[in-house]
Amino acid sequence: MATTTTRFGGNSAVFDGPTGYAGVEAGPEWAEEILRLAKAKNATILAHNYQLPAIQDIAHHVGDSLALSRIAAEAQEETIVFCGVHFMAETAKILAPSKTVLIPDERAGCSLADSIDAAQLREWKAEHPDAVVVSYVNTTAEVKGLTDICCTSSNAVEVVESIDPDREVLFLPDQFLGAHVRRQTGRTNMHIWAGECHVHAGINGDELTARSQAYPDAELYVHPECGCATSALYLAGEGFVPEDRVKILSTGGMLDAARTTGAKQVLVATEIGMLHQLRKAAPGVDFQAVNDRASCPYMKMITPAALLRCLTEGKDEVHVDVATAERARASVERMIAIGSPGGGE
Numbered sequence: 051m052a053t054t055t056t057r058f059g060g061n062s063a064v065f066d067g068p069t070g071y072a073g074v075e076a077g078p079e080w081a082e083e084i085l086r087l088a089k090a091k092n093a094t095i096l097a098h099n100y101q102l103p104a105i106q107d108i109a110h111h112v113g114d115s116l117a118l119s120r121i122a123a124e125a126q127e128e129t130i131v132f133c134g135v136h137f138m139a140e141t142a143k144i145l146a147p148s149k150t151v152l153i154p155d156e157r158a159g160c161s162l163a164d165s166i167d168a169a170q171l172r173e174w175k176a177e178h179p180d181a182v183v184v185s186y187v188n189t190t191a192e193v194k195g196l197t198d199i200c201c202t203s204s205n206a207v208e209v210v211e212s213i214d215p216d217r218e219v220l221f222l223p224d225q226f227l228g229a230h231v232r233r234q235t236g237r238t239n240m241h242i243w244a245g246e247c248h249v250h251a252g253i254n255g256d257e258l259t260a261r262s263q264a265y266p267d268a269e270l271y272v273h274p275e276c277g278c279a280t281s282a283l284y285l286a287g288e289g290f291v292p293e294d295r296v297k298i299l300s301t302g303g304m305l306d307a308a309r310t311t312g313a314k315q316v317l318v319a320t321e322i323g324m325l326h327q328l329r330k331a332a333p334g335v336d337f338q339a340v341n342d343r344a345s346c347p348y349m350k351m352i353t354p355a356a357l358l359r360c361l362t363e364g365k366d367e368v369h370v371d372v373a374t375a376e377r378a379r380a381s382v383e384r385m386i387a388i389g390s391p392g393g394g395e
C-alpha cells in the first residue's frame with residue numbers, strides 16, 4: 051500500500067513498494083530544496099556514475115567506487131549522503147565511522163555483493179588457509195571483515211600485483227573482473243569465485259560483436275564486470291577491431307579516456323547511467339550503449355523523491371556494527387591506498 055512520507059510543493063514523495071520512492075519531479079524547486087537541506091544539515095552528497103542524471107547533477111561529488119570511498123574517508127561534513135548502493139554506503143561508514151552515513155533507500159542492494167556471504171567465504175578460506183583474500187568492494191561489510199585487501203575495478207590489477215607472487219590469491223566475487231586481472235597479471239595461483247553482476251553479465255559478446263560491426267570506426271569502452279570483456283579482447287586479437295580501440299576500464303577510467311579521445315564515436319559496455327557523465331565530459335563525442343537495457347534497478351532506486359525524503363527525515367541511516375567495521379577497516383584502507391586517483395577525485 052502506498053504511504054505518503056514527505057510533502058514538497060504540490061508533490062508528495064510516496065513509498066511505492068519495490069519500485070521505491072516516487073512522486074517528486076526533479077525541477078529547479080527540488081534542486082534548490084536539496085541543496086538548502088544539505089547545507090542546513092552539513093551534509094555532502096556523493097553519487098556513483100550509475101545514478102539517475104538528476105541525482106548526478108545535484109551531487110557535490112560524482113565518481114567511481116574508488117574515488118567515492120576516498121572522498122568519504124576525507125569528508126569534512128558531519129553527514130555523508132551516499133547516492134549509490136548499500137555496500138558503497140557501508141564502505142563509507144567503515145572508513146568514516148564517526149560520521150552519519152545516509153542512503154536514500156536502504157533497499158538498494160547489489161546482485162554481485164549477494165553472490166558470496168561470510169559463511170561461504172569462511173569455507174573457501176578453510177580450503178586455502180595460506181591464501182591472500184582479495185575482495186571486490188562490491189561485498190558486504192562481513193565479507194570485507196574476512197578479507198586481506200579490497201579492490202575496485204580501477205585498482206584490482208595493482209592490488210593483486212602488490213601481493214607476493216608466491217602466495218595463492220582468492221579473488222572474489224566477480225568472475226569476469228577476476229579473469230581480467232588474471233590476464234593482466236599473468237598470475238596462475240589465483241582462484242576466482244564464480245559470482246557475477248546480473249546487469250553487466252547481460253551485456254554479451256554477440257551484442258558487442260554486432261554493435262562493433264555496425265560502427266566500425268568506434269572505440270570500445272568495456273567495464274571488466276561485463277560478460278563481453280573477453281569477446282572485446284577476442285575482437286581485438288582477431289583484428290576485427292584495432293587493438294588500440296578496445297579499452298577495458300572502470301567507470302572512472304572511462305571518463306579519463308573520454309576526455310582525451312580522438313574518436314568521434316564510442317561504444318560503451320556498462321550500466322547506462324554512465325552515458326550521462328561521458329556525454330558531459332566529451333560533448334563532441336557520440337557515446338552509444340552496447341546494450342541500452344543494461345540499467346541497474348538498485349542504482350535507480352535512488353530517486354529524486356528518495357533523496358528528498360533522506361535529507362528531510364535523516365533516513366535511511368547506515369549502521370555497521372563496531373566489531374565488523376573494525377575487522378573490515380584494514381582491508382578497505384589498503385584498497386584506498388593503492389592505485390592512482392579514480393574518476394571523480
Ligand code: 13P
Pocket residue numbers: 099113114115116188202203204247275299300301302
Ligand atoms: P566502478 O565505479 O568501480 O567501476 O564500479 C562499477 C560498479 O558496478 C559498481 O557497482
Ligand code: SF4
Pocket residue numbers: 135159160161162163188247248249250321346347348349
Ligand atoms: Fe551491483 Fe551490478 Fe548494480 Fe553494480 S551494476 S550495483 S555490480 S547489480
